[in-house]
Amino acid sequence: MSKTIKFTKMHGAGNDYIYVDTSLYGIDNPEAAAVKWSDRHKGIGSDGLVLIDKSPIPEADFSMRIFNADGSEAMMCGNASRCIGKYLHDKGLTDLTEIRLLTLSGIKTLSLHLRVDGTTESVTVDMLAPTLTCRSQLATTDGTMTDGEVEAGDRTFRGTFVSMGNPHFVIFTDNIDDIDIARYGAILEHHPLFPERCNIEFAEVEDNGNIRTRVWERGSGITMACGTGACATAVAAALTGRSPRHCTIVMDGGELDIRWDETDGHVYKTGPAEFVFDGETEYT
Numbered sequence: 573m574s575k576t577i578k579f580t581k582m583h584g585a586g587n588d589y590i591y592v593d594t595s596l597y598g599i600d601n602p603e604a605a606a607v608k609w610s611d612r613h614k615g616i617g618s619d620g621l622v623l624i625d626k627s628p629i630p631e632a633d634f635s636m637r638i639f640n641a642d643g644s645e646a647m648m649c650g651n652a653s654r655c656i657g658k659y660l661h662d663k664g665l666t667d668l669t670e671i672r673l674l675t676l677s678g679i680k681t682l683s684l685h686l687r688v689d690g691t692t693e694s695v696t697v698d699m700l701a702p703t704l705t706c707r708s709q710l711a712t713t714d715g716t717m718t719d720g721e722v723e724a725g726d727r728t729f730r731g732t733f734v735s736m737g738n739p740h741f742v743i744f745t746d747n748i749d750d751i752d753i754a755r756y757g758a759i760l761e762h763h764p765l766f767p768e769r770c771n772i773e774f775a776e777v778e779d780n781g782n783i784r785t786r787v788w789e790r791g792s793g794i795t796m797a798c799g800t801g802a803c804a805t806a807v808a809a810a811l812t813g814r815s816p817r818h819c820t821i822v823m824d825g826g827e828l829d830i831r832w833d834e835t836d837g838h839v840y841k842t843g844p845a846e847f848v849f850d851g852e853t854e855y856t
């Protein structure tokens with residue numbers, strides 16, 4: 573039987589998702605809904621689907637699940653987590669301005685920065701500590717790779733593996749605008765080095781110290797920004813001596829401020845969160 577689902581379209585630095593409050597609207601098959609609704613021609617159009625609910629455990633306030641446009645579920649989404657903060661606060665679902673969000677990669681704290689009219693302008697997310705050794709996500713003998721060589725079709729790239737819960741491979745280059753992101757991103761996403769597939773970031777340090785980054789996301793392809801990808805890029809840049817631990821990542825859809833704290837080892841990500849529109853759709 574078909575039912576009407578209310579949803580909200582939001583974006584963080586151009587990384588756009590469809591948000592559904594599953595405490596109101598149950599979605600039995602989120603994988604299929606993500607594929608159908610994300611379609612930019614025949615659906616609503618998005619980089620994926622995000623489900624928001626109350627937390628099932630007392631240590632967190634709310635929970636999220638994220639499905640890419642191909643229906644695959646990811647452990648975490650940095651841009652969506654900021655949008656969830658705005659969604660919950662600006663729709664009056666919570667008075668909290670520090671929200672503990674349960675994700676598949678742990679509880680992330682969202683700190684909301686409000687405008688004078690009380691709406692949310694930007695959000696800082698404590699993304700917890702990056703993981704640099706992960707044998708399930710990286711098939712090297714020790715589960716690490718820093719500036720290692722990887723072949724992709726007719727090219728060899730050097731890159732660094734960083735997991736922010738989800739896997740990232742960060743490639744620094746001097747000619748970012750000349751790289752065919754669609755071609756090499758797709759090859760690298762499915763490279764045997766990455767048993768769970770991988771998100772791929774191509775990055776270039778600019779003269780002013782900002783890091784220009786273009787993204788190929790696992791399960792969604794080229795996106796305008798990736799929050800976990802921005803964190804992974806900043807961590808890879810600091811690890812390899814290309815940048816201090818606090819930097820600005822400039823993506824096609826906007827800028828994210830990333831700080832890898834020396835004391836607690838956590839990565840703090842600050843950036844915009846925007847409503848696009850509310851809508852409803854039939855769900856069968």
Ligand SMILES: N[C@@H](CCC[C@H](N)C(=O)O)C(=O)O
Pocket residue numbers: 587638640645646647648649650651652738739771789790791792797798799800801
């Ligand atoms: N856009 C996201 C990450 C979404 C999941 C990713 N494609 C994956 O499969 O790991 C972000 O902002 O972090």
